[in-house]
Amino acid sequence: MSLLAKATESVAYIQSRLPAELQKPKVAVICGSGLQNLASALDPSPLVEIPFADIPHFPVTTVVGHAGKLVFGFFGPKKVPALCMVGRIHFYEGNPFDVSVFPIRVFKVLGIDTMVVTNAAGGLNPAYKVGDLMVLSDHINLPGLAGWHPLRGPNEADFGTRFPPLSDAYDLDLRQRFFAAAGALKLARPIHEGVYAFVSGPTYETRAESRMLKMLGADCVGMSTVPEIIIARHSGVRILAVSLVTNEVVTAPTPKVSDGPADIGAGAANHEEVLEAAREAGNDMKDLVLHVVGGL
Numbered sequence: 001m002s003l004l005a006k007a008t009e010s011v012a013y014i015q016s017r018l019p020a021e022l023q024k025p026k027v028a029v030i031c032g033s034g035l036q037n038l039a040s041a042l043d044p045s046p047l048v049e050i051p052f053a054d055i056p057h058f059p060v061t062t063v064v065g066h067a068g069k070l071v072f073g074f075f076g077p078k079k080v081p082a083l084c085m086v087g088r089i090h091f092y093e094g095n096p097f098d099v100s101v102f103p104i105r106v107f108k109v110l111g112i113d114t115m116v117v118t119n120a121a122g123g124l125n126p127a128y129k130v131g132d133l134m135v136l137s138d139h140i141n142l143p144g145l146a147g148w149h150p151l152r153g154p155n156e157a158d159f160g161t162r163f164p165p166l167s168d169a170y171d172l173d174l175r176q177r178f179f180a181a182a183g184a185l186k187l188a189r190p191i192h193e194g195v196y197a198f199v200s201g202p203t204y205e206t207r208a209e210s211r212m213l214k215m216l217g218a219d220c221v222g223m224s225t226v227p228e229i230i231i232a233r234h235s236g237v238r239i240l241a242v243s244l245v246t247n248e249v250v251t252a253p254t255p256k257v258s259d260g261p262a263d264i265g266a267g268a269a270n271h272e273e274v275l276e277a278a279r280e281a282g283n284d285m286k287d288l289v290l291h292v293v294g295g296l
């Protein structure tokens with residue numbers, strides 16, 4: 001069965017669960033780690049939740065803090081029909097890319113033209129503090145450069161071309177709208193614009209790896225987002241992507257024995273800290289997404 005035929009079956013099931021006015025969402029919002037409450041920015045009615053497990057061909061997420069459902073509803077007074085993907089599928093869970101990015105193919109067949117992707121990320125840029133936001137203006141696809149690329153294999157010509165450009169991956173108009181929203185909402189939270197390095201995970205980086213990523217020009221590092229963006233861009237979907245800095249990545253060289261006593265564990269990243277930082281910033285992220293998507 002072709003990818004398009006599979007995605008069409010998923011869409012047929014999803015649409016069978018939706019009222020007519022929600023069957024053609026314009027925007028997909030992907031909620032990052034700890035950012036599930038973005039879905040509560042949708043109008044409370046009509047609202048339809050569909051667990052991943054119910055949808056034919058859909059993968060199922062295994063990560064704590066990722067519930068695994070699609071939520072359909074309207075954003076803002078203009079009633080922009082949208083879906084929120086709560087819980088995403090990561091490469092490190094063991095799925096091949098064609099499985100982990102399948103939902104993005106389904107969203108395209110549903111008719112979206114815009115995707116908003118959020119994530120929790122480690123800050124590499126020394127100016128970035130926990131709780132800051134970074135709008136992605138570019139990325140480094142480390143696994144992709146080494147051969148683990150989500151578009152590797154026969155081209156899916158029903159969706160896009162063999163050699164899609166990525167020099168235009170992060171839509172300027174959507175980035176401008178995001179900064180305008182932050183201004184209108186008078187948010188105190190610093191918002192940067194920078195480069196996201198995608199790594200496979202699931203380990204957090206060593207200090208030497210973190211220094212390498214910094215030298216390569218990355219401002220944040222994380223284990224998601226880039227595969228989804230590549231699949232969306234393959235079929236011409238516009239992208240806004242935002243990282244929440246949930247930890248400041250340790251890049252100082254590991255203390256040596258000869259340095260004497262040292263707290264070698266200081267600053268080590270952990271998943272609970274990542275989720276906690278995300279929860280604290282969740283309301284601002286929600287307001288920003290509502291403002292931007294509600295205005296489309």
Ligand code: HPA
Binds near residue numbers: 204222
């Ligand atoms: N590294 C990779 N992924 C992450 C991090 C990090 O420091 N923080 C949140 N996701």
